[in-house]
């Protein structure tokens with residue numbers, strides 16, 4: 001009698017184990033670029049300390065502060081909504097990190113995605129959000145950027161300036177962090193510091209922007 005049961009139970013347990021492994025594997029499968037079974041994103045707040053980045057016309061608002069506040073909010077949203085994703089920050093306070101050190105942090109952490117947040121500036125009346133990806137990079141860069149931009153548009157931005165490669169000054173050379181990080185990456189220019197409209201939107205839609213960026217990252221990392 002016992003033998004009959006074991007003949008029945010063992011294949012059942014095996015089948016369940018295979019099913020469970022399949023579910024877990026499928027959940028974690030793409031794009032675990034480092035192939036280590038851990039979903040990890042590196043979040044990068046632009047500038048810091050003596051490098052304020054762009055400054056609002058009245059001088060009261062610094063890009064470095066907006067970047068850090070947004071990155072901290074994205075970290076908190078990710079931690080709350082997607083606990084399976086590990087988070088690495090290049091900076092979590094008002095310190096300056098060299099560009100190569102930012103890339104080293106992401107590369108050494110074996111991050112699967114790198115997302116940098118900046119805010120734009122212009123001498124004219126430009127406004128809106130643009131996301132920069134590496135030229136000719138894997139499709140994952142663009143998919144990541146598209147997911148984030150779609151969410152930000154839904155949250156409410158002044159203008160969709162699109163997904164772009166190169167830099168604002170040179171279309172044939174990518175931003176340093178896009179060039180030197182080994183994983184899919186993007187650099188978000190989250191509105192213009194020089195636009196009152198964008199600054200008001202940044203403040204009023206702050207939580208929605210953070211959630212949109214977190215959701216975009218999760219969508220790129222987690223394949224259901």
Ligand SMILES: [Zn+2]
Nearest residue numbers: 046053118119
């Ligand atoms: Zn910047």
